[in-house]
Each structure stands twice: as C-alpha cells, then as structure tokens.
Amino acid sequence: MSDENDEKVLFKPEILSTVKVHAGYLHRIKHYSPCNKCHMTFAIYIPSDEDDFPVGNGNARKMPLILYLSGLTCDDTNVSQKGNAFETCKQSGVCFVMPDTSPRGHEKIDEEESASWDFGIGAGFYVNATTKGYAEHYNMETYATKELEQVCKSIDCINDKVDFNRQSIMGHSMGGHGALTLALRNPGKYRSVSAFAPIANPSAKDCPWGQKAFKGYLKDENEWKMHDATELVKMMEPGTMKTVTKAILIDQGDADTFYKTQLHPERFQEAAEKNTKGFMKYNVREGYDHSYWFISTFMHDHVAFHAIKLLST
C-alpha cells in the first residue's frame, strides 16, 4: 500500500480526458517519467465490464493487454483516432495501451541541429540511448517494457481492470521494429507479437532511418545488432523462437513506398522461418500503402490474433 502511494507521488498521474467509445472508456493520461526525466502522455482503452466478454481463466474481471507502439512522428492520438482497434478489443475483452514515440520537452535536445522528423522528438526508436545528451533522457525501451506498466498499476481505474501477466505487443513501422525487438529482448514477456510494415533490419546500410537513429542513439556500433530484429533472430539457437513468444504476425503493403527502401520485412521473415519453420505468418497485401488506411483495414485481424493467445489458458 505504501509502495503504491510512493508511485503515485513519483509518477503524479493525471487523467487528461475520459471518453466513452465502443462501450468502453478511452483515457488519456499524463505523468512524470523518471526514466526519461520529463512528462509523458499515453492513452489506454478499457472495455466496459458491464458487458459480457471473455475474461480468460483465473483473473475474473481482469482483462489482458495489448501494447501498441506507434511509428515515426506519431503520438497516442494517431492510432486511437485512426487505428480502428477498439471495436475488436471490446468484442474480445482486451485492453489496448498506446504510449508516445519519444520523450518530449527536453529543450536542449529538442533544439539540436540533429533533431528532425525522423530523429529526436517522435522518433525514440524504443531503445535506451547510450550517446551523450540522449543517454539520460531517451530511454524508451525501459519506458515501454517497464515504467509504463508501473504507471498503469499506480492508477486505480486501470489496475482494477488489467491483468498485467497477460500481455501482447504490436506496432507500426518504427513501432513494428519496437514490437519485434522488445519481444526478442524480453523472452516470455509477450504472448504474441505483431507488426504492420516494421523496420525489420534497421542496422542495414539500406535502411536510412535505422542508420540515422542508431548512429544518434547508440554510442558503439556493436550495440546495433542487439536492437535489430533480423540480427537478433540470426543470433538465436535454432528452434528457439517458441521461447520468445507463442506466435508472430506481420502485414506489409506492396504499395508502401518504404517497403524496399527502409523496411525489408522479408529479411526478418527468412531468419525467423529458418529458426522455427511455420512459426510466423507473413502477409503481403496488394495495393496497400504505409498509412493508417492500411492499418485500419487489418487491425481487426491483429487484435483478434492477439486476443486468441491472450484469452487461452
């Protein structure tokens, strides 16, 4: 009880807004982030428990959680407004948490010459930075995998409803990179993993986004492959994908202008298939681009994919 109060003092969570949508509630919450040394804002959708929904075994009235990591330039509002996730979350009885894509409000960092749409604000890349200036302020891996959960547990209206022992992870583009790498770096933490058009091989020379971000955030080039989903899988013992997670799903639009110039999802697919045959489902979707029009079309499939894993024993 005193721990909980300590965390309330530490994080100072403030509910900015609550709105009813698809028979559930969408909260936007601002809080202090000790790991990023700034205030952060995230959103969480919680289906109402007044309706009937599957609650899984054991934790009656507590629902599992999908962590959604957004892409470059986004915050929580892009996916909450355009992602088309909540109807399926409500039908499945699954919560959906949407963190920001970087720390914000570090004046000195925000004004640096290197700051741009694909580096710095809105582009945290879900790594803990090790370079000067960023190491103390850009710790999005810790934030996404640990601190955000602690913040959620310190807020009664979330802690009362969410079973944090059942989590899955997904993301789009930079957030797809985040979902794949954070799952691979935290084996067993996420029951299932999915991505829309992920940056799947960011340390490769033909991935300018990854090159720029890793150069800026990671001091030693030897660290790069530890944050590259394709390289991480290549390092694993054969047949060990099942120790990481139960299933992986990736969707990629073939009209996505970044498909062959930045993302390279087939490299991850090939490495994963080589490790454990038939472990991942990879779909190339004809005519779809890199936008939320693509995501909103297949979001139902992804949420349902996770729900099946999260609701089974």
Add this chain to the structure above:
Amino acid sequence: MSDENDEKVLFKPEILSTVKVHAGYLHRIKHYSPCNKCHMTFAIYIPSDEDDFPVGNGNARKMPLILYLSGLTCDDTNVSQKGNAFETCKQSGVCFVMPDTSPRGHEKIDEEESASWDFGIGAGFYVNATTKGYAEHYNMETYATKELEQVCKSIDCINDKVDFNRQSIMGHSMGGHGALTLALRNPGKYRSVSAFAPIANPSAKDCPWGQKAFKGYLKDENEWKMHDATELVKMMEPGTMKTVTKAILIDQGDADTFYKTQLHPERFQEAAEKNTKGFMKYNVREGYDHSYWFISTFMHDHVAFHAIKLLST
C-alpha cells in the same frame, strides 16, 4: 457524350489522391463549383468490385450511395479518418460520399467580422443563402443535392461504379440537420435518412447555432421554418412521412453537452411520431458525447440501416 465533356470542362475535376482501404478505394477530388463560385474538395469511398458484394437488382456492378454531411468546422477528412464507415460499406457494397461543410476561398467573406467557427467557413448549414454577400457564394443545398452528383457523374471512375438512382443521406450535428431537412425538402430522393446528434430545431430560440446561421444566411425570417426539420414535419399532412423516405434513424448521446442546449432531437422525434407512428427509430445512448468517438461506435449500425434499404428492391 458532349454533355459529359462540357461538365468535365465546367467542373475541372482533379483527383488529389487515391488510397486503398478495406479492399476499396478512397478518392479525394477537387473541382470547380459553379453554384458556390469557388473550388471545393470532397471524398468518396468505392468498394472494389473485385470482391463479392450484394449489387441489388438491375444495376449489376453499380453500387448505391450514402451521402454523409459533416458537422461544424469539419471537412471530408474528419469522417474519412475517424468515422469507421468504410468496413461496413465494403461488406454491404455501398459507396460513401463526403462533401465539405461550406464553400472556401472567398476572401471577402472569409475576412468578415461575422466569420467564426460556427458561421461562414466550415458552417454552411446546407442552405442556399439569400442574404447579401452570401447569396451568390453559399449554396450548399444545391451543392449537396444536385451539383455534387453532377460532378461525380462527370468522373469516369465514379460514374462507372455508382447507381445514382439509389441514394440515402445521413449526417452529424449540423450535418444531421442537413440530412433531415434535405430529405424533407426533396421527397423520394433519399431511400433512408439517419443522423447522429442532429441540430433538429435550428429556428428555435434555444438553439444559438441555428439562430446565428439562419440570421446570417436567410434574409427573411419566414424562410427559417423551411430549413428546420421539426417545423417541416409539423407542416406535413398527417401520415405522409412515407412519401419522404422509407425510414429514419437518429442516435443521440446523453453525455453530449449540446444535447439540451442546441440539438433538441426529441422535438423532431415527437413531430415525426405524430405524423406517422413507428416510422422513426430514436436511440439515446448512455454516456456518449458529441464527438467522433460516438459516431465511430454506431456508424456500423447506420451504414447497415441504409444498406438494407438501398439493396432491397
């Protein structure tokens, strides 16, 4: 053939973008609007005919159309990005057209003192203005009921797919007012009518939005009731609602801050029920507000409601 070419020259339609979403195509189109004497932009969603969908009788391969009228401050992008309409449109084989809410780009009008968020740009109220300054430039009733259809017919990729003889109309807030009044003023044109939180009695003293708009756009106060859904129904002969349209659906959130201060949907319901008992379905939705969170929750119901009327013989 020459008529068609004339209209192409007249409207000069330009497809600004086409994106694939829910196995269909969303086009954004800019064109010259003779009735508003400015360029206008609208969007239209057309399900792909490569998939199986109901095509109704007669017009094989041509799909019916829902006209969606947006609320104050909006343009086509609010409902296209946040409205959650296209999945159900695709499942039903129904097109969805989204006009702007006012003319734009009339410098003199746009700079007037009276211009504000609820008058002028983004607030055309779907009437043909009769006041000085606006009469020549603000003709949104003609635009929504006639000109937009002519523009669509002049564009091959729309004309080839849409059966303009089967249309329904719907809208939100100011657009709900538009849907109800345009249907009542054009009996038989729209097979079904629906609205989210409509401004249902705009000429009433306790509707500040309507008072401001009608004062600004309509020269003679006697014109007001001809653009007020509740007043229009009161003027109709008893039992004649079925000559207007086949069915009406209204949804209203009870946490909508404008519910009792601007909208007054029950006044329309009462008048409609008095005219033809059981003709309209009216739902008060507990806990929902005036936003697109509310609309996205019940959009499926509305699109399906229209589809049933549009696809039946």
